[in-house]
Each structure stands twice: as C-alpha cells, then as structure tokens.
Amino acid sequence: MRVLVIGSGAREHALVAALRRDPEVQAIAAAPGNPGIAQLAEVRPVDPASAEAVVALARDFGADLVVIGPEVPLVLGVADAVRAAGIACFGPSASAARIEGSKAFAKDVMAAAGVRTAHSEIVDHPGELDAALDRFGPTWVVKDDGLAAGKGVVVTTDRSAARDHGAELLEQGHPVLLESFLDGPEVSLFCLVDGETVVPLLPAQDHKRVGDGDTGPNTGGMGAYTPLPWLPAQTVTEIVDDVVKPVAAEMVRRGVPFSGLLYAGLAIGQAGPSVVEFNCRFGDPETQAVLALLDSPLGALLYATATGTLAEAQPPRWKDGAAITVVLAAENYPGRPRTGDVISGTEGTAADAAVLHAGTASREDGALLSAGGRVLNVVATGTDLTEARAHAYERIAAIKLPGSHFRTDIGLAAVEDRISLPARV
Numbered sequence: 001m002r003v004l005v006i007g008s009g010a011r012e013h014a015l016v017a018a019l020r021r022d023p024e025v026q027a028i029a030a031a032p033g034n035p036g037i038a039q040l041a042e043v044r045p046v047d048p049a050s051a052e053a054v055v056a057l058a059r060d061f062g063a064d065l066v067v068i069g070p071e072v073p074l075v076l077g078v079a080d081a082v083r084a085a086g087i088a089c090f091g092p093s094a095s096a097a098r099i100e101g102s103k104a105f106a107k108d109v110m111a112a113a114g115v116r117t118a119h120s121e122i123v124d125h126p127g128e129l130d131a132a133l134d135r136f137g138p139t140w141v142v143k144d145d146g147l148a149a150g151k152g153v154v155v156t157t158d159r160s161a162a163r164d165h166g167a168e169l170l171e172q173g174h175p176v177l178l179e180s181f182l183d184g185p186e187v188s189l190f191c192l193v194d195g196e197t198v199v200p201l202l203p204a205q206d207h208k209r210v211g212d213g214d215t216g217p218n219t220g221g222m223g224a225y226t227p228l229p230w231l232p233a234q235t236v237t238e239i240v241d242d243v244v245k246p247v248a249a250e251m252v253r254r255g256v257p258f259s260g261l262l263y264a265g266l267a268i269g270q271a272g273p274s275v276v277e278f279n280c281r282f283g284d285p286e287t288q289a290v291l292a293l294l295d296s297p298l299g300a301l302l303y304a305t306a307t308g309t310l311a312e313a314q315p316p317r318w319k320d321g322a323a324i325t326v327v328l329a330a331e332n333y334p335g336r337p338r339t340g341d342v343i344s345g346t347e348g349t350a351a352d353a354a355v356l357h358a359g360t361a362s363r364e365d366g367a368l369l370s371a372g373g374r375v376l377n378v379v380a381t382g383t384d385l386t387e388a389r390a391h392a393y394e395r396i397a398a399i400k401l402p403g404s405h406f407r408t409d410i411g412l413a414a415v416e417d418r419i420s421l422p423a424r425v
Ligand code: GLY
Pocket: 150, 206, 220, 221, 279, 282, 283, 284, 285, 286
C-alpha cells in the first residue's frame, strides 16, 4: 500500500511513524510534512487545503490511500475530491466534517441523537451578548462557533473576560457559542467510524491550559497520556454505546454518514459522560500517545475505515503499559509565539522516548529552527504512567530551544490518584 498523509504537525509525524511500522505499507509521502517527517517519508510542498493540489499529488504518487490529518482540509472538502478521483481517503466529507466545523450543527445532531451535552446558545449580534451572558455562568464557557485551532475557547469565572472574548469574536464576524460549564474529568475518546460501525481506540486525556496545575489560557494542547487508570472500561463502553453510536446513526439518517476518525471530547460528570466537543479528525497531542501503544498495523485499520469495511477488520490490539506526550512550546505560546530560534538536542533515538516535530523548519545550513507555537513533542512509553513520565521528562530536558516552555505535570494527577469520577445521581 502507498499512503499519502496530509498535514505538517506532530500528529502527522506520529501517523507516518505508525504507518512505517505496518509491513503492508510500502511507501509514504507527506504534504507538506515537516523536517521530522522528512526523515521517514518523502515530503512534497503542497497546500493541504487545495483539493486540486492534493488530488494531483495523490495521482502522481500513486497513492492507494490518502490520510487527512487536520480539520481545515476536511471542512473544505478535500476528502470529497480525493474520493471523487477514485482514491480511498481516510477522513470525512465536508458535510460530515461540520460536526467540528460548526458547533451549532454538532449541537443539533446531538439533540436529535439524544446525546448529553452542555446547554448552549448562539449569539450573532453584539447587542445580544450581555443578556445571553446573564443566562449563563459563573463559570462562563465562550466558544468560537467555527474552527479556531483549540484557541477559540475561553472558560472563566470572570464575567468581563467572558464578555471581552465574546465581543472580540463577534467583531471578527464569528458567531459565538455560550455553553453551561460541564464539571468532571475530561476524556478524549477517538473512534474509527464507518457509517454505523464504531471502533474505539484507547481513551486519553489532554491538558489544554498552558501552565502546570491547569493554569493560564487554553492552547491547542500541552500534553496527553493514555490509558486512563481512573476510567473504568464500562465507561468507555457507555461512551461508545450512548454517545458515539447514536451520533454516527444520526449522521447516517441525515444522509451525511461519517467516515474517518470521530473524536469525542467528554466530561464525566454526575449524570455520566457529556460531550464537550466533537472533532472530525485525530486529536493532537493525544494521538501521539495513543499510537505509541498501538500494536496492530495502522494502514489496515485506516484503509478498512476508508473503504467501508471496518466491520470486517481485525480490531486494534494494544501494548501493555502507558504512553505520554509532552509538548515543547515556543516562548509566548499561545499568544504570538517567537519563531526562528535554533533547536538542538533532538538527535538520537531512544526505544522509549521519541521526538516528534510539530512546528519546525530546516535552515539552508541544516540547522533546525522553531517555526510554530507548539514546536516539538516528546512521546514516551513505560510499563506504567510513572515510568512513561520519567522517560519523557528525561528526554525533553536534553532539548534546547531559547525561551521554550513545557508543562511538568502531564499525567501527574493520574499518577497521584487525584482524579476520581463523581458519584452518579
Ligand atoms: N486535543 C485537542 C484537539 O485536538 O483539538
């Protein structure tokens, strides 16, 4: 199988690394890729959001399967164009990708499917904002209705901060979604979905705030770990049966069947799992940890999903132990990150700690430069979370990037047994 991976972050680096471990995958290309991916696959400078360019590349490369990593090309219909060209594509149609592209659409699907989620209201005009804020909070949850790379969400007990964020979004012409706050530990459950067939991967937990102890602004994700020692297997079954399967069935009923990776972000509260968000693609940085524990061929799973044969595919097998991703971010991330600094200490391989590239570029002289907010990920495994954390933090300490920062507490609350599920009411 020849596979083309679309995207340029650490999630795509992890996908390429996992595809390389699949003996059925003979060749991998990535577009546009990054300097880390270039060590594993042929990289081509193609705009991932251009359906025409992606189809031309897929044809030129002779791809049997195209895997689309980020949400923007999916929402723009790149998967539709690849399928229309007769090439198997892992990723939903533009119509199905609205589950992430429009929070209002996602809410409507959930309501029709009877899936628990936060109460919400859409605000379109600045004049409606104050009255709407009075009907919510504290705590206020203020979201950009469209795509915002994880940074369109403000969760705050400060009404004026909530108001400022809502007003700024409206000024930019973006509808605002106000939501009631969902309490309880958060879970990311990624499911391969092909119509009504749903195959869950390992549950993971992201760390969205920039600072230790969940302080500071939201980011695209500062780290993740899997599996979740505090989450009973029966809760995963409950999420699949009561959340993901009804949503998949509702999408089929509406004539927009989902094909690809449906990411359910949930809070496990007193009433059980409630949906915080759906995404139409692999999550970042959770995927990097989840794939580190995958013990089955990834290409076969993605190809089966893309070709409507997931129900007949071998279910995924998982390695024992735990995996963790720690994100190394540039100075000032998630504001205006500083870029263009030389990075050192990424060389060398260790069996239990890989360095994945997220926002990097190569200089002409071969030096590696920072080129984004989230710059690198260290992905480590261990017999348990304590060991995985030790491997990750030992590896990240050897990386040098001026002004960079990372959270030191990824997975720590789980190790210290500080996460518990609320009693059901
Ligand atoms: N982990 C957050 C995201 O992928 O959107």
